[in-house]
Amino acid sequence: MDFELSERQKMFEDAFHAFCEKEVVPLVDECEEKEKFPVELMPKMGKLGYLGITYPEQYGGAGVDKITDTIYCEELGYVCLGIGRSIMGHCCTGTRPIYLFGTEEQKQIYLVPAIKGIKKSCFALTEPNAGSDNRAMETKAKRDANGYIINGTKVWASNATFCDYAIVPAYTDTSQGYRGISLFIVDKGTPGFNIVRKIRKESLHSMETTELSFEDCRVPEKNLIGEKEGAFLTIMGAIDIARVDVGAAVTGLAQAAYDTALNYAKQRVAFGRPIGQHQAIGFKLVDMATEIEAARLLVRKAAWLVDIGQNSTRLDSMCKLFASEVAVRVAREAVQIHGGYGFDSELPLMRYLRDALTYTVGEGTSEMQRRIIMRELGLR
Secondary structure, eight states, rough: OOOSHHHHHHHHHHHHHHHIIIHHHHHHHHHHHHOOOOTTTHHHHHTTOSSTTTTTTGTTTTOOHHHHHHHHHHHHHOHHHHHHHHHHHHHTTTHHHHHHHOHHHHIIIIHHHHHHHHSOOEEOOOOOTSOGGGGGGEEEEETTTEEEEEEEEEEEEEETTTTTEEEEESSOGGGGGGGGGEEEETTTTTTTEEEEEEEEOOTTTTOOOEEEEEEEEOOOGGGGGTTTOOOHHHHHHTTTTTHHHHHHHHHHHHHHHHHHHHHHHHEEEEETGGGGGSSHHHHHHHHHHHHHHHHHHHHHHHHHHTTOOOOHHHHHHHHHHHHHHHHHHHHHHHHHGGGGGGGGSSSHHHHHHHHHHHHTTSSOOHHHHHHHHHHHOOOO
């Protein structure tokens, strides 16, 4: 087993880190305060090839491997998880179903402009009564001679405030359970596509999240993804690897919290020496560093399995579960190490903790990840 990054991966890591430091870091404080995503980043990233990096060059991507993609996600999580997750959602759930199962026409109309940063995407799955259990979805798409008419409500739809289109799952046949759910591309501005409210959150302030309603929203048949009804299970199975992205992003957050705490522990003096030299603090930092390293290795193994074409469901859930819980522990200890300064709003420590807590719930709760891993271990 070779744990060394390739020269191409190292070059990408250095270049993208420099981009984030120059273009993203200066935006973070204002975006977090105003609870706004910096939309101006999208065309800038698209022009430099930093959107949809895993997609083939024929569509404007860079054709990189999944391990490189985890480097990308970790860098975004390091600078700001809110901004990073908005970008990652656009690059994955907002575009991947179209790339994997869309028609060539759909790819040219939606995927190519999304990779260029010209069009922004949204994936609207969760509903008021349907979170982990998608079978409880109440949104329906009724077929008629001219296409489909969608009615229903979605919540926690990220990027919807500024998106150009949303990917919307809806039942086309409730009698078939999961197999009766289909996916549609719904253009922003379509009559009946309504933003009900922007949801104010205690975390991920720079990730705009909304409640949507669809009221007799008419969608043409050509906007059905997969060219047939009931492709939801196949499509969702293919984008399960989004959990690897989340694992990488929260590992980046954990690294940022650790670096902040380590630097402080080297500078803050108590009882005649830096507090990091006191065993009570030093041991905390040792445990934090160890868990971050373990999380990163788990994420990269899951990515490696994707790259070699092996089923990675178990590792996908393991890396998301472990890395998200590590991020919470590391962020919590970073606050503790800073003492009273941990609550200073001019420092990012409470942002790290709030944002880390989001992903023991978001993108599949820790409990759901354990349920999936139980199944993969043959325990249910």
